[in-house]
Amino acid sequence: MRVLVFSHYLDLAGELISAGMGVGEVSLLLTSDQKDKLAQVRGARRAIVCDSISSDDQAALIDLLTEVTRDHDLLVLSSDKRARELAGQVAQMLERPIATEVSSMRSEEGKLVVERMTLGGKAIAVEELPLPAIVTVQKGKFKPPEGPSVQEVVEVKLGGATRRYEVVERRAKPKLGIPLDKAEVVIAVGRGFRRKEDLKLAYELAETLGGVVGCTRPLAADLKWMPEESWIGISGVRISPKLLLVIGASGQQQFSAGIMDSKVIVAINNDPQAPIFENSDYGVVRDLYEFLPALVERLRR
């Protein structure tokens, strides 16, 4: 099977190549801004380099991806927002099936069989896709390959891409490199915290436990109390720590979908009916403003 791999974030390409290697021979598509990293790529047999389009040019990438994907049985993308914006359009243009956030895949008699989380994280769907197909891969599920470096480099040219829109302004978001998805201890905070300053309580706890602080979507996206990359859940980061403390978060399914792989979950919430208790190993029904300072004090002792 001919597999094409592309990601806007070249550091994710290893995982995608590894996913692709499990079912076929991999070609990696590199844009003008990515091609100087070619020497670092492992496991892909071929690199397809496009010199005229850069990875931040979504409007032009649609045409490039559609063209190059045409000659491949499978397109493997990462599951970030840019990839998903493109994936649906490319899939419909080529009339291909798609599966998103795939955590495993294998080929079976000319079909691709994948597993993916669905129903807000309550179930895993086993899906069968006829080939040719498109998948986006869940972050962290495939290990980047060792493998040899690229053996063949092919150039592609794309004449006159249709410009569907113009980006007139671009503002970088603060990037702190918070290693939530790799942390062993995570403190997840929610709207139970009444003011931004009160998050200090969570940071103190994180410090005593050697953990990292993450949050629910509203704290990052709405209130902007925490950076974007700290938000956990179906539309944010999926985490798998040894210990997760969820504090002042209700545990709506869209949040809980991101914490399923945690080993031990402790919830602190003053509402005994909060759904988070259903998804926890230990639940403390208490006011966080009373419990947290006492916990930190006790741990420091």
Add this chain to the structure above:
Amino acid sequence: MDIAVLVKQSLDVQQLVVDRSSGKIYLDEAPTKAGDIEINAAEEAVRIKERVGGKATAIMLSCWGTSGRRIKEARESLTRLLAMGLDEAILLLGSQGMDSYAASKVIAEEVRAGSYQLVLAGEGSEDNFSGILPGRVAAELEWPYVAYATAIEVSGNELKVTRSLEDYDEVISLRLPAVISVTQEINQPRIPTVLHIMKAAKKPIVQKEVGSFSPKVKVRELKTLKVERRREIIEGDLDESLEKLLKFLKSEGLIEVRS
């Protein structure tokens, strides 16, 4: 401006019951509803209409069967959207096995039949959250697509869309017609009053059977997740619950405590 708002009739995953021991997932028993983010999309349509005039229509595709109960739930969700200020609603009766390929064919066909210039959708549905459908519909219509909008400005034929990506905020300028998906942060949807809901009951909901496009993806199986949580509630006064929690964490080898 003539706006279509795409609304999925999603399974209410919060209320979905799964039995981990038997592996049974009670799909038919769970209620369905319009997804929260689609309600944001509807609110945005009403706000655009308030600024530049025009008409807004909800297009809902039923994906969880067409039993009497499912149709009733769908109509109730649509009535609520009408009460927020949408003008009309179209309920497309689709089949349960539809994938995003077939669904977007059906939806694009409905959009083409109208005179819409703007299609609004949510960034992802509540039950599946793949976020693929709006892009598919855009490609089917050959309209430009911008995802993850946090603000939309309209001036004449031009749109200025602010959108949020993982690493950047972008402002994008494009021409109508277009497909835009919005995030939850774009607005705070209004809560319709009882009076609005009563009035909305008079607005039209057109129910239609849809053309059949065979799906490409087949769901072989739905499995429950293996993780089983202990669900122990720690009770007692403050000191006692602290000690209990620390004891648990210690027994799991997660912390070291000096006593």
